[in-house]
């Protein structure tokens with residue numbers, strides 16, 4: 001295990017099993033629809049790549065890049081779009097794919113921003129949900145796991161741009177970010 005990791009929350013095998021469940025639900029719910037997965041970069045990159053291969057219906061993908069945490073473990077509360085979508089979403093059945101919902105401020109911003117672009121439908125899928133920290137009310141349609149109020153890394157999720165390549169989801173040791 002990486003030396004700065006306190007505890008592994010979900011192993012590769014547990015993540016794989018959860019993705020199969022989520023993929024099966026999305027496949028059943030979006031039959032005959034015009035499914036567009038929108039990945040929220042950079043964190044959702046790994047989850048989105050694995051999830052889309054568990055969905056057994058035609059779909060398209062796009063990405064939006066936002067940032068509110070920068071190099072910190074606390075949300076700045078100011079969400080910035082760094083890279084916008086490549087295409088219009090008008091009339092499309094949009095499923096936002098997030099790695100983690102924490103305060104909910106990122107998704108609250110994206111919800112209002114993307115809804116104004118008139119999608120046919122709009123739903124939210126997140127791998128991880130940290131409900132204790134919520135500041136904005138978010139309705140999650142597809143969820144992988146609830147997690148405790150700890151700082152999480154791995155499987156695409158970073159601290160100061162590190163640890164995204166860990167194949168598991170883990171709690172970062174507090175001394176790693178408290179000494180910064």
Ligand SMILES: O=P(O)(O)OC[C@H]1O[C@H](OP(=O)(O)OP(=O)(O)O)[C@H](O)[C@@H]1O
Pocket residue numbers: 040041042043044066067068069070075098099100101102103104105106107157158
């Ligand atoms: O619910 P919130 O408190 O808003 O936090 C969730 C957001 O924070 C992380 O993104 P970050 O800003 O760290 O950018 P990244 O995806 O590039 O790592 C994560 O990927 C979510 O998008």
Ligand code: HPA
Pocket residue numbers: 069100101102103150151152153157158159
């Ligand atoms: O626990 C977290 N870890 C990494 N990035 C995050 N962005 C929101 N919450 C987290």
